[in-house]
Amino acid sequence: MSHSPSETPRVAISHLDDLWFQVSGTRCNLTCAHCFISCSPHNHSYGFLSLADVRTRLAESVPLGVKEYYFTGGEPFLNPQLTDILIETLNYGPATVLTNGTVLKDEWLERLAAADAASLYSLEFRVSIDGCTAEMNDPVRGAGTFARALAGVEKLVAFGFLPIITAARVWPEGDDQRVLGEFVRVLAARGYERPRLKILPTLKLGAEAQRTCGYAHDERITPQMLEDFDHRQLVCEHSRIVTDRGVHVCPILIESPESLLGSSLSAALAPFAVGHGACYTCYQYGAICANPSSAARLQE
Amino acid sequence: MKATSRVALFGGIYSNYLALEAAIQDARRRKADALYCLGDLGAFGPHPDRVFPLLAAQGVHCVQGNYDESIARELADCQCGYTDPRDNHFAQISYDYTLAKTSSHNKAYLRSLPQEIRLELGPLRLLLCHGSPRRTNEFLWESTTSTAFLTHLLHTYNADVIATTHTGLKWRRSLANNRHYVNVGVLGRPENDGRTSVWYTLLEYSPAQGLTIEFVPLVYDHQRLAREMRAEGLPEEFVATTLTGWWTTCLEVLPGKERKRGRY
Numbered sequence: 001m002s003h004s005p006s007e008t009p010r011v012a013i014s015h016l017d018d019l020w021f022q023v024s025g026t027r028c029n030l031t032c033a034h035c036f037i038s039c040s041p042h043n044h045s046y047g048f049l050s051l052a053d054v055r056t057r058l059a060e061s062v063p064l065g066v067k068e069y070y071f072t073g074g075e076p077f078l079n080p081q082l083t084d085i086l087i088e089t090l091n092y093g094p095a096t097v098l099t100n101g102t103v104l105k106d107e108w109l110e111r112l113a114a115a116d117a118a119s120l121y122s123l124e125f126r127v128s129i130d131g132c133t134a135e136m137n138d139p140v141r142g143a144g145t146f147a148r149a150l151a152g153v154e155k156l157v158a159f160g161f162l163p164i165i166t167a168a169r170v171w172p173e174g175d176d177q178r179v180l181g182e183f184v185r186v187l188a189a190r191g192y193e194r195p196r197l198k199i200l201p202t203l204k205l206g207a208e209a210q211r212t213c214g215y216a217h218d219e220r221i222t223p224q225m226l227e228d229f230d231h232r233q234l235v236c237e238h239s240r241i242v243t244d245r246g247v248h249v250c251p252i253l254i255e256s257p258e259s260l261l262g263s264s265l266s267a268a269l270a271p272f273a274v275g276h277g278a279c280y281t282c283y284q285y286g287a288i289c290a291n292p293s294s295a296a297r298l299q300e
Numbered sequence: 301m302k303a304t305s306r307v308a309l310f311g312g313i314y315s316n317y318l319a320l321e322a323a324i325q326d327a328r329r330r331k332a333d334a335l336y337c338l339g340d341l342g343a344f345g346p347h348p349d350r351v352f353p354l355l356a357a358q359g360v361h362c363v364q365g366n367y368d369e370s371i372a373r374e375l376a377d378c379q380c381g382y383t384d385p386r387d388n389h390f391a392q393i394s395y396d397y398t399l400a401k402t403s404s405h406n407k408a409y410l411r412s413l414p415q416e417i418r419l420e421l422g423p424l425r426l427l428l429c430h431g432s433p434r435r436t437n438e439f440l441w442e443s444t445t446s447t448a449f450l451t452h453l454l455h456t457y458n459a460d461v462i463a464t465t466h467t468g469l470k471w472r473r474s475l476a477n478n479r480h481y482v483n484v485g486v487l488g489r490p491e492n493d494g495r496t497s498v499w500y501t502l503l504e505y506s507p508a509q510g511l512t513i514e515f516v517p518l519v520y521d522h523q524r525l526a527r528e529m530r531a532e533g534l535p536e537e538f539v540a541t542t543l544t545g546w547w548t549t550c551l552e553v554l555p556g557k558e559r560k561r562g563r564y
Contacts, residue, residue: 015434015452065452068444093446094555122443122557162556177385194564196552197384232435293444293555 008275009223011236016269017067018290019057020241020251023049023082024073030100031207032141034130034168036278037255038206039074046074046254047244051081051088057242058092060265068294072098072241072251083108090119096291098166101127101152102145109159116161124291125156125163126198130170132182140170140211150190157192164196164291198292201285203252203278215277225283233286234279236272240265251289252278305422306504308332311465312365314488315345315398316498317354322520323487323500324358330502330516336417338465339365339430341410342398343378344488344538346528352406364413365430365466366437370395371402372410379437382552390549393535418459422505424478427459431466440464440483442471443557450481461503461511468492468547469558470499470515482513489538490545492562496522497545 025046028039058069069089076082076097089095116123127149131137134146141149156163165187171179180197187195202208204215231237235250242248246260247268253259253276261268274283282288308327313320327335337360342348355362364372366379378395382388402410415436417428432438433453450473454462461480469492470485485491485499495517502514526542537548546563554562 017449062448065446065448067446067449093448094444116557120443121446122441122555124556160560162559180385194551194559196559291444291555292552293439293441 007223008273009221009226010271010273011226011231011234012271013240013269014232014237016061016064016240016265017238018070018235018294019061019066019068019265020070020072020239020289021049021054021057021085022046022073022241022243022251022254023054023071023076023085024079025049025244026074027078028074028100029078029103030075030142030145032130033211034140034170034202034208036203036205036208036252043074048079048081049085049242049244051084053242053244054085055088057265058089062092064265066093068094068096068291070096070098070251070289075100075103077103077108083111086112086123087115090115090121090123094121094124096124096126098126098128099152100141100145101125101129101149101156101163104152104155106155109155109161113159113161123161125161126166126291127153127156127163128166128168129153130168132167132179132186136171136179140168150186153187153192154190162194162196163192164198166198166200168200168202170202196292200288201281203281205252205278206255215280219277219280221274221279221283229283230286234274234282235287235289236274236279236282239289240268250282252282305506306331306333306502307419307421307426308335309428309463309482309484309501309503310335310337310360311470311484311486311500312340312343312367312468312488313337313351314340314343314486315348315351316488316520316525317345317347317350318522318525319487319498319518319520320351320354322518324354324360326516326518327500327502332502334419335360336428337362338428338463338484339363339413339436340367340465340486340488341365342371342402343367344394344534345525346532346534348398348402349406352409361417362413363417363428363430364410364415364436367395367398368410368413369436371399372407374399374407380550380553382550384552387550387552390535390537394538397532397534421461421503421511422507424460424505424511425458426461426463426503427457428463431464433457433459433462437466439467439553440481441467441555441558442469442473442483444555447473447475451475451479454479454481463501463503470501472513472515478510480511480513485515487518489541489547492547492558493545494563495545496543
């Protein structure tokens with residue numbers, strides 16, 4: 001069933017809990033087949049954020065009571081100031097960085113481990129590995145990336161971190177338990193004895209829309225679907241993301257023109273019309289961007 | 301609002317009636333004016349109905365936790381929101397046991413509990429709730445909760461002190477303008493530090509010293525609790541936590557910093 005744009009529900013932000021930074025723009029050393037914003041070594045459509053940019057936003061975030069900070073890209077560690085940015089952020093609150101784990105350098109991790117130990121707050125690494133074998137992962141993320149990402153995980157563990165392995169579901173949903181079990185075995189064999197795992201749905205945008213298919217016309221949130229629904233499951237209900245163009249509604253939709261809500265955090269707190277196919281995925285799966293320690297859950 | 305100067309705050313009891321008995325005695329000995337429990341009366345431990353008479357006899361005022369709400373409404377699970385299948389497996393065993401063993405009379409009592417209690421501690425406005433003032437099942441971990449966010453909560457909910465439980469780990473933070481957040485810990489199980497003691501919290505206000513927050517370790521008969529857990533067929537993984545002080549389940553929701561402090 002389709003519906004007209006006038007029926008697109010708007011979701012108000014209850015509070016800005018999570019502030020995201022598109023810290024490396026759309027630049028990535030990998031070119032994953034399922035990337036929802038088609039990041040690559042040559043995609044310059046969004047640029048890096050500088051330490052000064054991030055500092056400005058951190059200061060802006062304090063009176064708004066932001067709870068947690070997240071850093072994504074692209075590959076965040078391509079930004080040469082990332083280590084300094086994360087260290088600065090730990091003065092304000094918890095920081096999570098989403099990385100592919102393939103470019104981590106000892107000198108960065110040494111500084112970050114020291115900053116994590118000295119901070120009141122957690123520094124979390126989320127390492128993307130899309131499958132528990134090279135045969136599952138590499139066709140999506142690129143040849144050799146499974147081995148390189150596992151080496152990154154080993155390195156993080158050696159520096160005392162407990163990375164959250166984040167896997168986009170590039171397998172049938174019914175295989176989740178088998179894949180999770182195999183992940184646990186593979187990671188234990190590499191010395192990671194108590195792995196933390198998070199499965200994400202794929203988002204049929206960007207490269208992923210080419211790999212599989214885009215959203216069907218009727219894969220949209222209707223007003224009826226939001227009745228008796230816990231709105232906190234939707235990322236836009238408690239998050240915003242900073243790019244080098246301004247403040248957008250969520251990390252998923254930055255390429256949609258209407259996602260750009262303002263130039264300041266406080267100007268970007270207006271309600272958002274959840275009319276995209278990706279909003280439907282967010283609705284279906286809930287809390288797709290948050291860490292397990294903060295994820296809200298569906299109410300009964 | 302009730303005015304008082306020294307209060308004992310108990311976190312989740314999780315059916316650990318032995319620790320509750322010890323906590324009540326200890327708090328009375330320390331001259332607490334009033335006793336409060338911040339919710340999650342059942343879970344994890346044996347004989348959930350044994351907690352209720354103690355609370356009634358001692359006049360312990362309770363707020364409703366997510367577990368209490370689930371049991372009261374006879375929901376399908378505890379609303380902790382685990383996604384890890386192993387965590388869910390053990391959480392469900394505990395929940396099903398507690399649901400089956402809680403009398404309808406006590407379920408009605410759980411249904412009657414408020415989601416928050418407000419009182420005055422000297423000139424300070426104290427707000428007691430389970431997870432956070434805005435959501436019963438929100439986890440406020442020390443390492444993932446910014447000072448800016450706590451300041452926002454205190455301002456929004458018109459309080460000088462907010463006290464919660466839910467995470468199972470005690471912590472506190474002092475904020476600007478003599479405001480405070482405190483997680484009071486839990487009575488139900490040890491706090492993942494390799495010790496078998498559990499914790500409760502005393503808050504005191506005096507004009508000379510202002511607010512004093514004291515975390516009180518509590519030794520109780522944990523061997524007896526473990527025996528009763530086994531006799532009731534509760535999972536060995538839970539018994540191990542009671543006997544060793546290390547959490548063995550429901551670990552996925554821990555942030556990195558808190559997780560690293562534990563054994564598993």
